[in-house]
Amino acid sequence: MKSSFYYSLHPTGMFLANCIVLGDTSTQEFILIDCGGDISSALNDADKHGLKKCTEIVCTHGHIDHIAGLEQAVLKTNAPISLHSQDLQLYNIAPLQAMLFGLQLQPLPTVKRILEDQDRIYVGQYEGVVLHTPGHSPGSICIYFEEPKILVTGDTIYNGNVGSSVLPGGDTAKLKLSVLSVLNNTKPESIILPGHGIASTVSKEKQTSTIYYM
Template identity: 35%
Template structure:
């Protein structure tokens, strides 16, 4: 199984495509829906689902285009069930980019459980702090964590947006993510990939926690 990082949109939000053969799942199609659809077609990939680590505007901008193009379902956490339709909640009204919306998700996630989609299996971790419905998807087979805006290389998610909470974010990282195997690759919503052990050793936001 392979994953590809595709930075999209004005904030270079990382969309990830995790593929196995010709089947794939898409994490956080944040913008440039036509570009993403073309890339999928050029690589002869058949998407099975869109998985959202959270529903901030920069992670959902291409949701509707990709959903309709490939006729696939969207998954989001229950705490952000209303955010796709609401530009006040998803934050798009705050940044002068116009209202960014999508239709309601097809599947609402609320338990920390195993999620199986086609050949892909994930362990779900609810990791609030950056946003109330932030999810991290642990792909154990590939040793990778799709972490959204919870944990970055040398940094952590911002907590100054509605529903953000700095201490809650630190708790999520410490109790959920740092408990994963140290060699786990962390695939963040912005910037380069990192690893659990690298962030344990050098992330200044986690030192002394």
Template identity: 30%
Template sequence: MNWFPVPLGGLQTNCYVLYSEDRKCIIFDPGEEANKLINILSGKKLEPAAIMLTHAHFDHIGAVDPIRDRYRIPVYLHEREAKWLGDPALNGSGLFPVGPPVRVRHAEHLIKNEGRMELDGFEFDIFETPGHSPGSVSYYFSENGLVVSGDALFMGSIGRTDLPGGNEKELMKSIHSKLLSLPEDTIVLPGHGPVTTIEDEMDSNPFLHGFGSKP
């Protein structure tokens, strides 16, 4: 399996495309600029199978409908944020003057539990990692040694918790119990900024010192 990031929108939210040798792909967090993403997918001759959302903040969902409609594919989102897609007050687009309110149609599939998932040849684990938002999830591809962490963990930082439903204590618990427990060489694909690894964050992330960082 291969992957690549596509930073989208004014906040440069990382959309990730993971694809197999047969050119099937999964799209994570198409935040904006649908035409840009479609052109990249077309250029690489990729066939999308689904949209997976780490959470439902506006900068991660803005291109969901045009991508879904273009490829006729389903959207997956945690059930705790089922109503957020169409509600600017919840998804945050009503709180920031960066553009028109974001309203997206409901997700076809709601994630209700953690566990192993198989989707069109892709196999991965779903971890509930709330704190940045109540329905935040991370997607772990053990065979490939990578995790799509959304806005839970960044290079040298962690997700903000001052938006609706945010909880710092819950976020720290999610990071330490779900993410830092992964193999240290696991590649972390965050919602913003550069790619990192679990080991690097255990060593140098100032927000994690004293909460399980290596001595």
């Protein structure tokens, strides 16, 4: 039976952070993950595939390159924003983060849902679990959909690499533990949708990830 689960990656903003569309074509519902810039491409893609209602806007963490487009996202979809509790402080200083890169940003919309480890994220009929993966930031998360084997990793895991731990709030030891935990507790064939760059798989990252050299 063909899956009704749909996903796509849309690089946004000056740092080309992936805005991710996850949708269920059978219910016409979708969520957006990490709105770091102009999300027009993501919304056009969702509409093209019959996805009509955005039910949630999820942030994998609170760094500016993943949240700068949230005002537009809320305006266009009227969907609630979700973020892990330990990155609320980062989120609330978004205008200050922006200034460090010569950008101007107004205070962002209010976070409506505070996420914790093992909370559920729903995409139509599909259920994902929130995995708290600190290291890149205190409140970084991954989201794992056991079926259809999709792992959203934010800036915790990339294709062939892992996120930086040098920014304020980063922690190399925690990042390594987070990456190893995710890779060892998800199905090898699971597709990784990262915060930057192209997709990968759990099995590939278990073989090639730089985490083993940290």
